[in-house]
Amino acid sequence: MIDRRLLTNIDWVLSGLVVTICLLGILNIYSATTPYKIVGTAYFIKQFYWMLLGMSISLAVCSVDYHILEDLSYWLYGLLLFLLLAVLAVGRQSMGATRWLDLGLFTIQPSELMKLVIIVAFARFFNNFQSVGGLTIKEVLLPLGLLALPAALIMKQPDLGTATLVMLIALSMVIYVGLRWSTIITFTCITIPMAWIGWAFMLRPYQKNRVLDFLDPERSRLGSGYHIIQSKIAVGSGGFAGKGFVKGTQSQLRFLPEQHTDFAFSVFAEEWGFIGCLVLIILYLSLVLWGLNIARRCNDRFGGLLAVGVTAMLFWHIVINIGMVIGLFPVVGVPLPFFSYGGTSMITSMVGIGLLQNISMRRFMF
Amino acid sequence: MKERRFVRELLESKQRILVLSFVVGVVFLFLVIRLWHLQILQTENYQAMSENNRLRFVPVAASRGTIMDRTGKILVNNRPSFSLAIIPQEVKDKEALLTLLSELLGLDRADMAGRWEKSMGRAKYYPIVLASNLTRDHVEIVEENRLRLPGVEIEMKPVREYSGGELAAHLLGYIGEVSEKELDSEDFEAYNPGDYIGKNGIERALEGDLHGNDGGRQLEVDARGRVLRTVSESYPTVGSSVMLTIDASLQKQAELAFGDQAGAAVVIDVNSGEILAFVSNPGFDPSLFSGRLPADIWQGYLNDVRHPLENKALSGQYPPGSTFKMITALAGLQNNLINDSTTVNCNGSHKLGTSTFKCWNKKGHGVTNLRKSLRESCDVFYYELGEKLGVDKIAAAAQAFKLGTPLGVELLNERSGLIPTAEWKQKRFGKRWYRGETLPVAIGQGAVLLTPIQLASMTATIANEGTIYRPHLVKRIVDADGRTLRETKTEIIGTASFSKESFRLVKQGMLAVVNEPGGTGSMARLYDVKVAGKTGTSQVVKLRDSKQGIPYQYRDHALFVAFAPFDNPEIAVAVVIEHGEHGGAAAAPIAGRILRTYFDGKKPPRKEPSETAKEESGDEDTVTVTDEKEMPAVVKEVRPPGDAVHD
Structure with missing residues (x-):
């Protein structure tokens, strides 16, 4: 099964960074959930279990040579499209959106898996694709279709956050492959009117509100603008050194919404201050740069594309989540990888780490 | 050529990685700058906001x-x-x-x-x-x-x-x-x-x-x-x-009729299955349970041998005793083993093999036909009939009345009672059924168990000659604005198919129980309404001879079931007095008082001077509650206590 030589090539930098962030996350979840009345197992312990489960899955992922994905890629893509359709047909409703699919034993969120599968599908596509001097408009059309199908289905759920992420991941990979200037200009010209049409006809009122609230938080102090204001107060009042562990008033008095999941970073920022944030951001930056480094070191194109895709996935999650918490982006339900409470996010991210590890370990095999 | 292109691409993409890394660094730098802005430059501002933040x-x-x-x-x-x-x-x-x-x-x-x-x-x-x-x-x-x-x-x-x-x-x-x-x-x-x-x-x-x-x-x-x-x-x-579906005043009178005695009563509308009164005595004070229940009161409830916290009407299971004889009689009539003129000579006991089965009347009832067997509750008549029928035919008749299964009243934990069959015994004890075991079953003893709801439903089904309605307690659900959200529909859950003649004969017997000389249920008689009923006294444990000094928990249960009016039945009543010893003496008067209250309530209200003022609580069928405040806060006693328990 797993080659002994591979074990000596385990990427300890990657694993070390991930575990450190996970542990900081668990510490933070402990603090964020102290004001909750908890029935059953505490959140931070559950998160620990999720971490262990995620790491096991990650290990499983890196034990099989990633080249097998090249053959499986379109099958996976087809299966996911089917699941996304199934969600729309028979999915479980939760908070106004249908995202979950009940498989009897457990429920899955196909849109979450799509983030990974789009990476694999695009890697496969561009691996067999030769272009000199960047992609032309014609060459972009096919991958665009490959992306549009799942993106539209996810939008329909409606899950704007995930749809955006899937598109951003794909876009990052396309940029990595390279675009001609003419292509970039043409697409900018098409995208702007498209965006206007999307705004006018496709976004749901609550989604529009979120964008407007972001542009002007005072617009509705109670609606979604409330989240941004409260989060900014939490982060800002943390100051240079923070209020101290379990001493953040914003979090302990529960002014923050979803403070153990999407807004976990603002709890951290309040309690650990600028210094803490700097440490965490440097950890995340190192993780992303290391991911790109793995892509650079990899000597086969498929592996490089995969590594860039996974790194892009982590990068966009991190930037959008932190950006949202500190008022740079509108509120979209995007968790901070390894840091926010939640099993789905932990497992998706860990599968990604498994892939990176896989590519990193096998870089000498060629 | 191709290879050169490949290498070129690889090199190009490695360069691109460096560009991407630079972009990533810049984006993260933006985040840090923003944090600097919030946490260092504007922190005082935000700290003040968090101080005043008291939502x-x-x-x-x-x-x-x-x-x-x-x-x-x-x-x-x-x-x-x-x-x-x-x-x-x-x-x-x-x-x-x-x-x-x-x-x-x-x-x-x-x-x-x-x-x-x-x-x-x-x-x-x-x-x-x-x-x-x-x-x-x-x-x-x-x-x-x-x-x-x-x-x-x-x-x-x-x-x-x-x-x-x-x-x-x-x-x-x-x-x-x-x-x-x-x-x-x-x-x-x-x-x-x-x-x-x-x-x-x-x-x-x-x-x-x-x-x-x-x-x-x-x-x-x-x-x-x-x-x-x-x-x-x-x-x-x-x-x-x-x-x-409960009638509060009927409920109140029924509860009063029990006094200190432990037991249950269910009053059911013969033509719809609506439960008009649902008594389990003694009661408790439900308001005590929402707060902290004082320990002494709790202990008092637990120590009371009468088990006040138990819902006896719903989950109490009792041997029906002689009230089960109607079922045995119907089984006999259906199987053509007896008819109107069949007689048995009762000399006080019946022998089967080496065992002797005693009639409650040691002197015997002499020549006994079906009517007399019900009226005077002769056991020997049913021993002989039971022996001929066998247990499974008796069970089939009971099951035709849906006995042995929960009837589907709205409350949780309704019990099913028990109708023994040969198969049941084989499964439960791994032993075959002995003929001698059928005889107690024929008189509602042995393993037979019924709940008070089942007793009432059985009586109602006899009264309406075969239709089994689902007994129910909820009439309708009304929202805060008075709109009806759900209404319970009358539901027929089965039919007990026996011939009209069979029902007629059994009902005649039940009429005799209450109204003829020698009948065991005379204490349920009313002067103006024809009542039909049946007494039952069921053994808790087998004790011989004198009832003197038997501890409370070993005394017999007293039962009485009745329906009225005989010619056009409206309601059926089942009364169980735990350890009440004699159905005729303990349970029948309570049934009589319940029936009295019901039929008094149907008469135009008696206008006594003191009564008129608090009489207006609304018409039985047309009340729709629109405003809670207009409703009387306390259940009023509209009717005088049952005053006529005739012998």
Whole structure:
């Protein structure tokens, strides 16, 4: 099964960074959930279990040579499209959106898996694709279709956050492959009117509100603008050194919404201050740069594309989540990888780490 | 050529990685700059905002729906209850506050301190209740001294009020705080710790309707805990009201008729299955259960040999004794083993093999036909019939009446009773059925068990000659605006198919039980309405001879079932007196009093001077409750106590 030589090539930098962030996350979840009345197992312990489960899955992922994905890629893509359709047909409703699919034993969120599968599908596509001097408009059309199908289905759920992420991941990979200037200009010209049409006809009122609230938080102090204001107060009042562990008033008095999941970073920022944030951001930056480094070191194109895709996935999650918490982006339900409470996010991210590890370990095999 | 291109691409993409890394670095730098801006440059600004940030969420519990009887009389209602709470984070000097509170309100300082201590360790903004059930005076004093009492709050929550006291306690049930185990169950997924739920009876069975939806208010308060404004509010939705099929005055009289005796009674509408009275005696005070139940009262309930907390009408299972003889008789008639003219000579006992089965009348009943066998409850007649029938044919007749299965009344935990068959014994004990075991079954002893609901349903089905209606307690569910949300439809759950002639003969026998000389049920006789019934006395344990000095829990159960009027039956009654010893003497008078009350209530109301003033509670069928406040708060006794139990 797993080659002994591979074990000596385990990427300890990657694993070390991930575990450190996970542990900081668990510490933070402990603090964020102290004001909750908890029935059953505490959140931070559950998160620990999720971490262990995620790491096991990650290990499983890196034990099989990633080249097998090249053959499986379109099958996976087809299966996911089917699941996304199934969600729309028979999915479980939760908070106004249908995202979950009940498989009897457990429920899955196909849109979450799509983030990974789009990476694999695009890697496969561009691996067999030769272009000199960047992609032309014609060459972009096919991958665009490959992306549009799942993106539209996810939008329909409606899950704007995930749809955006899937598109951003794909876009990052396309940029990595390279675009001609003419292509970039043409697409900018098409995208702007498209965006206007999307705004006018496709976004749901609550989604529009979120964008407007972001542009002007005072617009509705109670609606979604409330989240941004409260989060900014939490982060800002943390100051240079923070209020101290379990001493953040914003979090302990529960002014923050979803403070153990999407807004976990603002709890951290309040309690650990600028210094803490700097440490965490440097950890995340190192993780992303290391991911790109793995892509650079990899000597086969498929592996490089995969590594860039996974790194892009982590990068966009991190930037959008932190950006949202500190008022740079509108509120979209995007968790901070390894840091926010939640099993789905932990497992998706860990599968990604498994892939990176896989590519990193096998870089000498060629 | 191709290889050169490949290498070129690889090199190009490696360069691109460097560009991407640079872009990533720039984006992260932006994040850091933004954090610098928030946490270093503007931190004072935000710190001030977080200091003044005192938004608080106050959940507002929905008021539970009311429960009323069939005429719209309120049986269970809500009244506001005030309690004194403090918000720990708002309190500067705990000791001074406690002293001040005990001075102002005259409350026990040590008790309040104790409660405070117990709730330490919770979030500091979370209110701690120091005293409950405040009087209006207390509330006023606190409001007047608001400024001296920072952090003190008055909480109002609705408390369940059972206007009839112990009336129909088992039926109505009680509420209590949701338990951890219940929170884990599917039924209570949407509930939060601390929520009150129905624990029992109708309160539990219709929890989903009664509960309503809780709301909440987001308040902005200043540093002293004064509410500045309501920031946002979601209103609780009042729970729906439940109208029962119960007639409160009939229920009341039925309960009074029991006195101290333990037992159950079910009164059922013969033509719809509506349950008009549902008694389990002794009762308890349901209002005690929503708060902290005093330990001595709890112990008292537990130690009472009469088991007040048990819902005997729903889950009490009793050997039906001679009230089962109608079933055996119908089985005999259906199988052509007896007819109108069949006679048996009863000499006081019946021999089968080496065993002797005694008739209750040691002297014997002499020549006995079907009518006499019912009237005087001759056992020997049924021993002989049972021997010919065999257990399975008796069981088939009982099952035709849906005995041995729960009948589907709305309450939870309805028991099924037990109708033994040869197969059942094989399964349960791994032994074959002996012929001698059939004989006790024929007279409703042995393993036969019925619930009071089943007894009433059986009697109703005999009265209407074969139609089995689903017994039900809920007439309709009404929302807060008085609109009917659900109405219970009369539902036929089966048919007991016996010939008209069979039913006629059995009913004639039952008429004789109450009305002919020598009948065992004469104490249920009414002077103006023809009552038909059957007594039953069922053994709890086999004891020979003298009943003198038998301990209470070993005495026989007394049963009586009846329907009336004979010619056009309206209601059926089943009465069980636990350890009441004689059906005819203990249970029949209670059934008689229930029937008396029912038929008196049907007459145009008697206008006695003292009575007219409080007579107006509404018409039986047309009452729709639109405004709770207009409803009488207390169940009125409209009818005089049953005055005519004729012999």
